Amino acid sequence: MWKWLHPYAKAQTAYRLCNTLLPYFAVVAVASIIIGWVWGLGFAPADYQQKDSYRIIFIHVPSAILSMGAYSSMAIAAFIALVWQLRNAELAVIAIAPVGAAMTLIALITGAAWGKPMWGAWWVWDARLTSELILLFLYLGVISLYNAFEDKGSAGRASCILALVGAINLPIIHFSVEWWNTLHQGATITKFDGGAIDASMFWPLMVNILAFAAFVGTVVLMRLKNEILLREKHRPWVKGLITNQTQLENQNVGDKNAV
Amino acid sequence: MNPRRKKRMMTVLAVVFGLGTAVALVLYALEGNINLFYTPTELVEGKGPEKQKPFVGQKLRIGGMVVPGSVQRDQDSLHVEFKLMDTGPTVKIIYQGILPDLFREGQGIVAQGKLIAPNTIEAFEVLAKHDEKYMPPEVAEAVKGIKHEKPVYNTVKGDS
Amino acid sequence: MQFNSFSDFISMGGYGFYVWLSFGSCALILLGIFLDSKLSHQRTLNAVSKQLEREARIKKAKQESK
Numbered sequence: 001m002w003k004w005l006h007p008y009a010k011a012q013t014a015y016r017l018c019n020t021l022l023p024y025f026a027v028v029a030v031a032s033i034i035i036g037w038v039w040g041l042g043f044a045p046a047d048y049q050q051k052d053s054y055r056i057i058f059i060h061v062p063s064a065i066l067s068m069g070a071y072s073s074m075a076i077a078a079f080i081a082l083v084w085q086l087r088n089a090e091l092a093v094i095a096i097a098p099v100g101a102a103m104t105l106i107a108l109i110t111g112a113a114w115g116k117p118m119w120g121a122w123w124v125w126d127a128r129l130t131s132e133l134i135l136l137f138l139y140l141g142v143i144s145l146y147n148a149f150e151d152k153g154s155a156g157r158a159s160c161i162l163a164l165v166g167a168i169n170l171p172i173i174h175f176s177v178e179w180w181n182t183l184h185q186g187a188t189i190t191k192f193d194g195g196a197i198d199a200s201m202f203w204p205l206m207v208n209i210l211a212f213a214a215f216v217g218t219v220v221l222m223r224l225k226n227e228i229l230l231r232e233k234h235r236p237w238v239k240g241l242i243t244n245q246t247q248l249e250n251q252n253v254g255d256k257n258a259v
Numbered sequence: 260m261n262p263r264r265k266k267r268m269m270t271v272l273a274v275v276f277g278l279g280t281a282v283a284l285v286l287y288a289l290e291g292n293i294n295l296f297y298t299p300t301e302l303v304e305g306k307g308p309e310k311q312k313p314f315v316g317q318k319l320r321i322g323g324m325v326v327p328g329s330v331q332r333d334q335d336s337l338h339v340e341f342k343l344m345d346t347g348p349t350v351k352i353i354y355q356g357i358l359p360d361l362f363r364e365g366q367g368i369v370a371q372g373k374l375i376a377p378n379t380i381e382a383f384e385v386l387a388k389h390d391e392k393y394m395p396p397e398v399a400e401a402v403k404g405i406k407h408e409k410p411v412y413n414t415v416k417g418d419s
Numbered sequence: 420m421q422f423n424s425f426s427d428f429i430s431m432g433g434y435g436f437y438v439w440l441s442f443g444s445c446a447l448i449l450l451g452i453f454l455d456s457k458l459s460h461q462r463t464l465n466a467v468s469k470q471l472e473r474e475a476r477i478k479k480a481k482q483e484s485k
Contacts (some may be wrong), residue, residue, distance in 0.1 A: 120359030
């Protein structure tokens with residue numbers, strides 16, 4: 001049943017797959033970021049209560065969703081890497097971590113810039129905010145564990161274990177607004193209809209969520225390619241790739257010199 | 260110990276330490292949330308099965324809805340007084356400072372401060388709470404018939 | 420368009436500072452992580468090709484010394 005997947009365990013096939021997928025993700029990301037930002041900033045109506053300050057939602061909610069989405073994918077990859085010993089899954093963990101950390105950072109910064117005018121404080125030690133901050137620490141932990149070991153085999157294993165253990169934080173973030181008395185309000189998008197948000201604001205929000213998802217996909221694929229190359233640098237296919245690349249560059253230099 | 264191993268150990272220790280601090284912070288924040296959080300009813304009638312009341316001078320957090328018509332602002336200073344309620348009795352809040360933009364009568368707020376009389380709090384921080392609903396002003400008017408305020412404002416979770 | 424003029428758009432009904440702070444830092448972080456990934460690809464290629472060159476040199480030197 002899963003046989004069709006087996007070739008992708010091979011680094012070279014995975015590398016080629018990354019190359020095939022990359023342009024699609026990149027095009028969707030660029031197009032939807034432009035549409036989403038212009039729509040959200042210029043064309044969506046102001047909120048009845050929060051006026052134009054609520055426009056921060058168009059980056060705050062997507063980055064927060066993706067910070068958790070990226071962590072889930074990272075934890076799943078870590079699980080696969082630990083159980084099936086798949087090298088590519090381990091590399092995916094390392095590729096996802098910095099991107100997820102960037103998403104978490106955006107969610108925290110935009111949340112602070114939204115909280116100041118509306119709530120009256122940049123930061124409160126509220127369960128939602130605190131657990132999101134811990135998510136950032138988890139990402140940073142995964143990254144620094146991987147960099148701490150010279151032997152990338154054990155480095156990968158250590159990072160995977162932390163990534164997997166840290167997944168316990170995900171339900172805490174999600175349910176924090178229900179379990180505890182938080183200043184942070186409940187979820188706006190609970191079902192796929194956004195009953196709590198008017199359609200004129202819901203659709204630009206959806207475009208922005210798509211934009212952030214496609215962006216995360218693009219950057220993760222780029223980073224995964226790098227990790228595969230680094231790990232496989234002694235393999236003949238990488239050598240072939242590099243030789244081609246250098247030949248191309250030399251040609252370019254030659255062309256320039258000719259002009 | 261060779262330097263490589265030392266560096267590795269330092270990082271592992273730093274990660275463990277960082278996560279430990281993080282968990283401690285959460286527990287601390289949540290404890291403050293749970294133990295020191297009162298609604299106006301709980302403040303007046305006592306909290307929990309033992310009907311525990313806070314003592315005068317205690318630092319606490321209180322969450323409730325600003326009673327419409329109760330806000331009194333001082334003409335020349337930032338001094339403001341208002342009443343807070345949830346389902347039962349009201350509590351008086353005294354505050355000196357700039358109120359958040361969402362502070363309105365009928366709005367849910369969370370105040371942090373000191374109990375200076377059995378039902379009066381001197382707050383050093385007033386934060387506005389809002390719900391997860393977003394809509395354009397025209398829709399809000401059509402849906403609610405009024406501007407800005409909702410007839411019944413569900414302010415604070417966990418009243419029970 | 421929700422705004423009558425460009426200056427209205429910039430001021431965001433008085434919330435301009437917060438809105439532009441958010442979108443500005445968001446754009447910076449997105450650009451930063453993208454550029455880092457892009458540049459690290461070039462760095463990776465360079466590092467690997469340098470290593471391959473060195474290996475080739477060592478191999479050659481060994482053969483000549485024989």
